Amino acid sequence: MQNTAKQETKTADLLQLGETAVIHSLSTTELSVKLLQMGCLPGKQITYVRSTLGGNPLYLRIDNQFFALRREEAAQIAVHHDSSL
Amino acid sequence: MQPTSNILYLAGNPNSGKTSVFNHLTGLHQKVGNFSGVTVEKKSGTTQMPNGVTWNVVDLPGAYSLHPTSAEEYIVLQTLLHPAALSDKHTILYIADATNLERHLLFCTQLICLGYPLVIGLTMTDMEAAKQLRLNTAKLSELLGVPVFSINGRTGQGLETVKQALCTAPVMPAPAFLPNVAGINAQLIQKVCTTFKITNQYGAALLLQHVERLPFLAPEEQKQLLELVKVHQFKSLHTQVADTMQRFDKIVPLIAQITTPANAQPHNLSQKLDQWITNPVFGLVFFCFLLFAIFQAIFSFATYPMDWIEQFFAATQSFIHANLPNGFFTSLLADGLVAGLGGIVMFVPQIAILFLLIGILEETGYMARAVYLSDNLMRRFGLNGRSLISLFSGMACAVPAVMATRTITNSKERLLTIMVTPLISCSARIPVYTILIALLIPANRHVGMFNAQGLMMMALYITGVVAALAVAAVMKRFINSHELSFLALELPPYRLPHWKNLLLGAWQKVKVFIAEAGKIILIISFLLWGLSNFGPGSKMQEAENRVKAQFTQPTDTALLEAKIAEARLENSWVGHLGKIIEPAISPIGFDWKIGIALLTSFAAREVFVGTMATIYSVGGSDEHGLRSQMRAEVNPNTGKPVFSTAGTLSLLVFYIFAMQCMSTLAVVKRETNSWKWALIQLAYMTILAYGCSFLVFRLFQ
Structure with missing residues (x-):
């Protein structure tokens, strides 16, 4: 689960509106256990679809599912850009 | 409990259609929601198997995993990891969304690794998305080693086949999905297994992982672990x-094989x-519009049935009085029992309508968006965000609203929600608001295009909401919690609500209200009946005789009866209590008569209106007469009208904030597991009500 990829990674809360990336890994916290269980898995595509007026929580698409995650929840997810995209 | 062999557990993720399946299996009515985690209690029912044997069905709360992150998931873990459950190994019907x-x-x-015999029921197989997957259920069954059936959660189709299979031959536990427990030293697992005399390695791992939250462990066992x-x-x-990762590493390729x-x-x-x-913008506008529409619906739709119910109970009371001899039991029956029942049934329409609407929001998936x-x-x-559902429900009745806080995982957030929910104006306040507003504002006055009385009503509701948020903001500083606060919410696709589920859901809430609030309202009604029909010594009789002596001439009997009732109430125990508390409430503009009404409001706030009617000698439910009587009332101590602008506003403010509901206190006590929070709630709400009433009274005087 460590960050070993050569590609540049960032956390999902830093995605730009409309940006799509691939989930690289999750941190080891209680929050990540929850996120994993809900189907937020490495290798899946994640898209920042929209947000509320306050900019929090985020409306995210993860493969074909949709989630509302707070920024600090999204920060548990490391993402990178897939070169094939 | 039935013989142990005949228990079926229903398990599955939230939004899997599990509760619908439960409804079909048992016919026992229960809520199905689209909002993650509507099922908060472990519910059970019975189902008739094709061979005539009755099975118990236990509906476990929706869970994502055996590693719990919510109270509901802890319930699932605690149930399935319990030594008794592990040794009995009942069959699980696992509901999964195809x-x-x-x-x-x-x-x-x-669940398979925990050694439970398991059968999978696949739901949503009729959906377009599922059809495109071309799911190979036979292959799935082969790969997992468990029977797989397609079922339809809405129609119940396919369930008979499942039942047939269940009772034909006992389901055998499948081979463990993961051969070893991931990431744990085998020696350690072995130690746990020997110490606790269990054979299941995965169970041993779960014991270690969640030792702090397993109440079935004896203190000694917990210490060892x-x-x-x-x-x-x-x-x-x-x-x-x-x-979790190792499982997904196996599940992902497995699914690729079958779809x-x-x-x-x-x-x-x-x-x-x-x-x-x-x-971000239109969504909020739409949300406010929905709130307003719901608010309107409660008022406009519920008025008619409420009027009928009120008339029906009033007529029943008159009928009893007219047809039974005057005396103790007649009075107890008519003024204690029937009045108490009326007070309960009155609110059923509003509560049913509001929860029906909330049910639509949940079932369609809108509620998750609102959160x-x-x-x-x-x-x-x-x-x-999940507090929203409780605050919404609080508009009907705080009792089910407090119970709805169970979906909030963080105990601090849940406690805060419980503490402020009773500040949301519930349906019992409406009759009080209505009569007091009528005293304050003429019915035909308009502000712009809006009716002034309606605006005032709106203002009272908004005051309650603002107060709830403000109190939460203050109180959060005094409650410590190191627990994780999270949202992590699934936004399920929109669905059309299932009418049967909606009606059953609303009925469930009404049942909660009747069972939880109703019994307390009834008890207090009896108590108040006693306190207002009996007084110290013979004072009530003497007062009655005095009134009779004044009316020696043949006169209007209705007036005479009303005057007698007034004199008797004044000299009853509750009348004395009202006078005892008068010094305490006179600074906020209330006299002892209002004091009596405040006391009787403890059964349910709307009792205020009835008490006022008795106190002002208005027979029956003549609201018009009551209003003019109240308007004319003069405080003998100050010589000023009691229901002046200042006095009426003060009373309105008091009713927004005061905790005048025993049922709510009782349910708060139960949900927080201590009297501490119920008493803190009673104290802060009383202080808030008194303080604000005092300010308002002084300001407008």
Whole structure:
């Protein structure tokens, strides 16, 4: 689960509106256990679809599912850009 | 409990259609929601098997995994890891959504590893998304080693086949999905197994991982486990992640084997709708519009049945008085029992309508969006987006609303929500608001295009909401919690509500109200009946005789009876109590008569109106007469009208804030597991009510 990829990674809360990336890994916290269980898995595509007026929580698409995650929840997810995209 | 062999557990993720299946199996009525985690209690029922044997069905709360992150998931873990359950090994019917198998299989494979005999019921197989997957259920069954059936949660189709299979031959436990427990030293697992005399290694791992939250462990056992955790430097979280990841590493390729990847964009309609509904600006406008519409619906739809109910009970009371001899039992029956029942049934229409509407919001999937939209605001006040559902429900009745806080995982956020929910104006306040507003504002006055009375009513509701948020903002500073606060909410595709589920759901809430609030309202009604029909010594009789002596001439009997009732009430125990508390409430503009009404309001706030009618000698339910009587009332101490602008406003403010509901206190006590929070709530609400009434009274005087 460590960050070993050569590609540049960032956390999902830093995605730009409309940006799509691939989930690289999750941190080891209680929050990540929850996120994993809900189907937020490495290798899946994640898209920042929209947000509320306050900019929090985020409306995210993860493969074909949709989630509302707070920024600090999204920060548990490391993402990178897939070169094939 | 039935013989142990005849128990079937229903398990599955939230939104899997599990509760619908439960409804079909048992016919026992229960809620199905689209909002993650509507099922909060472990519910059970019975079902008739094709061979005539009755099975017990236990509906476990929806869970994503055996590694719990919510109270509901803890219930599931505690139930299934309990030594008795592990040794009995009842069969599990696992409900999984065919359109989202990957996630749904995680929990399923954990249950298999725990050694439970398991059968999978696939729902949503009729959905377009599922059809495109071309799911090979036979292959799934072969790979997992468990029977797999397609069922329809809405129609119940396919359930008979499942039942037939269940009672034909006992289901055998499948081979463990993961051969070894992920990330844990085999020696450590072996130690736990020998110490606790269990054979299941996965069960041993779960004991280690969640030792702190397993109430069935004896203190001694817990100590032993914690010692092992310490000695082996066991990292619970790491092993939970490892367990989850290893499972997915196997599940993902497994699903690739049994499905054809679909190209179509799923839930297109949902996404188009969400462009508007969860739009940062329009979404809020829509949310406010919905709130307003619900508010309107409660008032306009509920008025008629409420009037009928009120008339029916008033007529019943008159009938009893007219046809039974005057005396103790007649009075107890008519003024204690019937009046108390009336006070309960009165609110059923409003509560039913509101929960029906909330049910629609949940079933369609809108509620999850509302939680998403409001989470940021709620957090500023120490609440959670999920608090919204309780605050909504509080408009009907605080009792089911407090119970609805169970979906809030963080105990601090949940406690805060419980503490402020009774500040939301509930249906019992409406009759009080109505009569007091009528005293304050003429019916035909308008502000712009709006009726002034309606605006005032709105203002009172908004005051309650603002107060709830403000109190939460203050109180959050005094409650410490190191627990994680999270939202992590699934936004399920929009669905059409299922009418049967909606009606059953609303009925459930009404039953909660009748069972929880009703019995207390009834008890207090009897108590108040006693306190207002009996007085110290013979004072009540003397007062009655005095009134009779004044009316020696033949006169209007209705007037005479009303005057007698007034004199008797004044000299009853409750009348004395009213006078005792008068010095305390006179600074906020109330006299002893209002004092009596405040006391009787403890049964249910709307009793205020009835008490006022008795106190002002207005027979029956003549509201017009009551209003003019109240308007004319002069405080003998000050010589000023009691229901002046200042006095009326003060009373209105008092009714917004005061905790005048025994039922709510009782349910808060139960949900927080201590009198402490119920008493703190009573104290702060009383101080708030008194303080604000005092300010308002002084300001307008």
